[in-house]
Amino acid sequence: MVGEAPPVVELSHVGFAYDGEPVLEDVSLRMGKGEFVAVIGPNGGGKTTLLKIVLGLLTPQTGTVKVFGRPPAEVRRRIGYAPQHSEGPSDFPVSVLDVVLMGFLGTGRARFRAGRDEVERAMAALRRVGLDGQAKRRLNALSGGQQQRALIARALVCDPELLVLDEPTASIDPYGAFCFYEFLSELKEHAPILTVSHELSLAASRITSLAFVNRTLLYNAEPRPTEEMLSLAYGLHDASCPVDGFLRAMGRSLGAERRDGEGAP
């Protein structure tokens, strides 16, 4: 029973369809400790579906999913998840501290009030995201970036071994988003991060690898898109479209390599 620890996330040949409509096909991905993987791709390309499969919220029709070497549903409590913030109502009457305390959901307590130890851990999580002065404030009194940090604190409160984030910067302005990725990159030392992002240029400086999802998955073990990803993302047409030259140049300037990046390493 010796041997290496299993990879944090391991998808092999995963396929998923909603009502017969394929969303993901033959998707493989391996993610280890200390990694910060960004998943990019067009809307409707299957990014969120991929995250939900990793979380065990959706079960793929084909292929296998392992998180820490186990089926995801068995290890839910070791995963910290921050859904897209737009899914929560913004004028909800709740304090920042109470949001973080929701992170203890499913840990077996059924009490009306949080215990002292839970409050202490929630305050520690808020300190980690730099919100310790804001615990008693109403969530919607915070800025978009601060609200996002509160949701990260909720994901952190149970000391997860993997962080799964869905569009964490969707409601933050570009400058704030840049700072946010800086902040995330510090967290990846404690727990590897799998995040969906549409802001590649911002994420690129901090991530360790990139996955491009549009029904299939292309993987690059470096923080930049391959030419293949760009062509799938934007479509490299033949001949005269002026955007193509621009895209090729962009790929080169971002350091895209000519021909790697199929499947998992």
Add this chain to the structure above:
Amino acid sequence: MIEMLSHEFMQNAIYAGLLAAVACGIIGSLVVVNRMVFLAGGVAHAAYGGVGIAYFMGWPVMPSAVGFTLGASMLMASATSRSMARSDTIVGVLWAAGMALGILLIDLTPGYNVDLMSFLFGSILTVPRSDIWIMVGLDAALLVLVLLFYRDFLALSFDREFARSRGAPVEALHYLMLGMTAVAVVMIISVVGLILVIALVTIPAYMAEVHSRSLAGMMVVSSVLSAFFCLAGLALAYRFDLTSGASIIAAATVCFLIWRVGIRLHRLAKGFGRKP
């Protein structure tokens, strides 16, 4: 004015109003933060189908109405548990079908001529003592359930996706929440009428939401507001000889409008203050 308290029917009306206020504060807060006002309206109207069945079959009204509405609410829960999108259509169908069923069955019942108006507007001034005790039991049951499942309801209402990811029994809680709403709404309808229930479930909860920092606080504030509206409405009804249910709603609506205008003016004043 104080002599209104000496009448037993007035005392009962006040008890009924206060007890309904507690239930409406709890249920209304859950309904409003979960954006289920239309769904609650559907459940409440579908209850008339249960009234119709009771008269047609000669069954006791309250248990039949509770059973029928519970069934309708479970149907609505199954239509809305996965996603709330498009569920409004199904709620609309059940809303209309339930009421129509009730009216048709009462048409078909020989010798009976039940007044639809009393279902809609209730008669808080003729509440018997026995109903008061039923409502005490209902309030106690609601309080126990909310205390037991408070943190689950909070997480469910705030962010279902996250609750699901933590392995919380989201589907079961959704059914429980709608079941609680159905039972509470029917029992309060029988006391104060359907329109008053809708008013007490929505208006105080909406006002409380803006000023509360927690769901529990919102429940308390909206219960207190409901109680105030009930007392004010009853006093007005007594003083000016008006219909009690409508007076309570009028009191709530006028307070609501004043409150909205106040918030607007406050924001405007803040806006002006900020400019140099």
